[in-house]
Amino acid sequence: MDVGFIGMGRMGRGMAARLAQEGHTVRAWNRSPEAAQGVPGVTAVGSAAEAFRGDAVITMLADDAALESVLVQGGLLDGAGRPGVHLGMSTISVALAERLTAIHERAGIPYVSAPVFGRPDAAEAGKLNIVVAGPEASIASATPLLDAMGAKTWRYGEKPKRANAVKLAGNFMLISAIEAMGEACAFTEGHGVPGAELLDLMSNTIFAAPVYKNYGAAIATSRYEPPGFGLRLGAKDIRLALQAGEAAGVPMPFASVLRDGLIEAMARGDGEKDLAALAEVSRRRREGR
Amino acid sequence: MDVGFIGMGRMGRGMAARLAQEGHTVRAWNRSPEAAQGVPGVTAVGSAAEAFRGDAVITMLADDAALESVLVQGGLLDGAGRPGVHLGMSTISVALAERLTAIHERAGIPYVSAPVFGRPDAAEAGKLNIVVAGPEASIASATPLLDAMGAKTWRYGEKPKRANAVKLAGNFMLISAIEAMGEACAFTEGHGVPGAELLDLMSNTIFAAPVYKNYGAAIATSRYEPPGFGLRLGAKDIRLALQAGEAAGVPMPFASVLRDGLIEAMARGDGEKDLAALAEVSRRRREGR
């Protein structure tokens, strides 16, 4: 398929490279142009408009503001480009997903929300878990792309915002797991057991899952650089979850604790470290530092 | 080995049966005597004192009060019985573990803390994960018993209380996972996605671990009976974790949220249901019921 790709951060580059490797034609654009260059098999184009056409366009941007700036303020939807489908793969707010659904409808361009779980290495290997919601026919038309990028595609019906809600719920669960590990480590450390020894047990028995193994390894050794998933991005996701929770009338006491802990972590200068650095908040509190 | 077994609840019966099956001689006692009877290969005895002797004695009681009542108020430590080692396998407080350590030392009876992870079916199958701390020689002498009951024994040094801290930390992580699932389900349900569909994704990808699969299945279907791990017992464990946390100077905001949620669940009549019923607190709040 002929695909435009907007947003060539670490995730985007991996996904675009994978698409090219699987035989798709990829035109890529990024605000800072260097990022769009040097990706094997991918052609860098000079404007977002050149990317916003073809069989499909994929957007993979950092947040609501970046996506709105390119798409809405950039006027892409009013331009000449009529992509067959727009796959919005960024982690954005539920509210923006709803607005995008409405304005795409007015513009006559099919919109599908398709945020992903997985780190850059999974993106390069085509092993993402893709959470999809939107018009069935549009999803069907994008199947070759979804199959190229994902280990599996998870379908959540026709309303795009649902995929975004699922993505935020997943990130909330992930950050909750980190906080739980952080408190648990501070707790056993207060009783003489290194967190590493606790997490070795847990992540090999009842919590034997990628989240606990990967983030647990970082917490066990207090190594948070380089970041896989940056703490500041995680704080953004919790903010989005709290907003969407409030909009749907859902109290979320764990999410509130996470919010406060992440703010504290950023005040301590850990915003650019890996999300797992949230665990240090609990350790510092215990140690009185 | 010749083993006394005190406390024949669902877990205790499974463990005692397993020991007998693996060739050990088991004398069992329970406060309500029926529970000690009818376990294949296990001999019921008429008093705790008759169980409290031999190569080793194992205690597996519901809580601090039950253990103190039998052991301390019951005067076992001052009696004629001199078991080779006392394996305390109940989930008890860190503070009681410290007191037990001191009074066993005075009595000259080796004490080892050995709480377990696993449900009754794992106990019967000898597949528990056993968390052990105590004098090395005593643990060595109990190895045949630990091997019979456990898939694996995890060692945490010579101070018994450390094993209890690890056990409480693990249960705290478990209940945190349930709360996170509960809030996440309420959240996606508020946006039109059944919790079951969220948990299907999560427990098969980044959270593919027994805790998320087992408790997730209960939450997905809102089925909390019969209980595997009773909610009221979970509330007790969080209370113990908060107490031991305070003693070690560890703030635990997640544990505090769990405490309040579990109290609310019990006020709604869910104390005897499975711990996973904690998830209903989040759902009820969203639905305004």
Add this chain to the structure above:
Amino acid sequence: MDVGFIGMGRMGRGMAARLAQEGHTVRAWNRSPEAAQGVPGVTAVGSAAEAFRGDAVITMLADDAALESVLVQGGLLDGAGRPGVHLGMSTISVALAERLTAIHERAGIPYVSAPVFGRPDAAEAGKLNIVVAGPEASIASATPLLDAMGAKTWRYGEKPKRANAVKLAGNFMLISAIEAMGEACAFTEGHGVPGAELLDLMSNTIFAAPVYKNYGAAIATSRYEPPGFGLRLGAKDIRLALQAGEAAGVPMPFASVLRDGLIEAMARGDGEKDLAALAEVSRRRREGR
């Protein structure tokens, strides 16, 4: 002075009437025009633009959206009206106060933030506490108005947003007091002491202040209608406090608890009742209903 008044809700009407009574000329406008009519001494005008001129203009609207809609989308700042000073008295976000400061500067119209503490009866009696920040000369020019409306004016320097931060902090403290009373009442009621008896003691001794007396009386009798300060508005203020807290890197665990409690109260249908109805959340939780 010749004053325009935009926003004739319950507070606005009281304030406008007071200004007229004190000898000022008041031109009032409200989106739904009936509300601007029948206020003694106040002239209703047909458009916001007719109000937005003279010696000063006062805005007193429900929230950010209402103010932005009238002022920014309504194009008032680009119009012919050049009021001597704009007193923004609404409870709005810190972020909006900052944007307003910038756009007024560009438009060459002095902007002063002047939110208030006090209920409609205090507004009518000119007994408000007014929290003011902005250019000193502009505040000086508005002194006759501030003196007419307020028991006292509290000054917070030249940056308008500071007054808004103080207002949000005050409302946060107020709602925290309500939650504390709610939990305390549920607590003593759980031990057989009616909340009314607890609050009688507290609000006459160490907590002998208007907040505890007024809201305490509502909580003591569980009477939340008619609302003085609506719960939904309070939920908005906590949302604004959390946002401004995050922007300034301030974790606010009490505010997070309030957020969750207020969402739960609204899910129970208490959004249009008085803010004091937050106390019922604690009572319902205890009673398991």
Add this chain to the structure above:
Amino acid sequence: MDVGFIGMGRMGRGMAARLAQEGHTVRAWNRSPEAAQGVPGVTAVGSAAEAFRGDAVITMLADDAALESVLVQGGLLDGAGRPGVHLGMSTISVALAERLTAIHERAGIPYVSAPVFGRPDAAEAGKLNIVVAGPEASIASATPLLDAMGAKTWRYGEKPKRANAVKLAGNFMLISAIEAMGEACAFTEGHGVPGAELLDLMSNTIFAAPVYKNYGAAIATSRYEPPGFGLRLGAKDIRLALQAGEAAGVPMPFASVLRDGLIEAMARGDGEKDLAALAEVSRRRREGR
């Protein structure tokens, strides 16, 4: 009246002196004997038993452990001394109040719970607020003592534990007010307004009550020494409130936040400072120190 007084800490000395000044005969005992000496008009006695007789005995000890140690382990209730009434004025747990009620009943000595609000200067001046519950006739017999020590006596019926529940609820409200001030100050300070300026407004308007004035003054200037009400004692009271809350099935999210904040304050070395030092937890978090 002829009164025994057990527990001559700062509060106890003030109360005993006041009783003597009002014409009562006071025999005082304290574990470390120096504290019982040099109080005008008060006779130091050499044992708790010598104090535990006469028309009435008053106990004013630091916590549950101190009271149980003197009263229960000390065997006072089984001794020859038969005081006309025992006024328990310490801040103790609801559970201990219930146990004391039962064991006094068995011993045939009337027991009245009578905890107080007020600092040592109020004790000396006879200006305490006394919270009383117990058998009506016993309270009546103690009226001269209560009148001597208190500005007012507040009655809560015949069950002693109710007075203790009210006292804990009051302290919970007090510490909640401190936390609210702490978060509010950190919040406005994050926006450029010193906490002192916020608290000046609040404690002179809608929060014009002793709690906000006194503790607010300490928070405004960050002066927490010498302590009036020690932080560690406050942490104890929150622990007691949480325990009694759990016993009565009352979730208390604010109390949970306080618990975690107080533990953090103690880890920072503020346990012996004034309770108001809790506010520094919020400030430190914002400032990333």
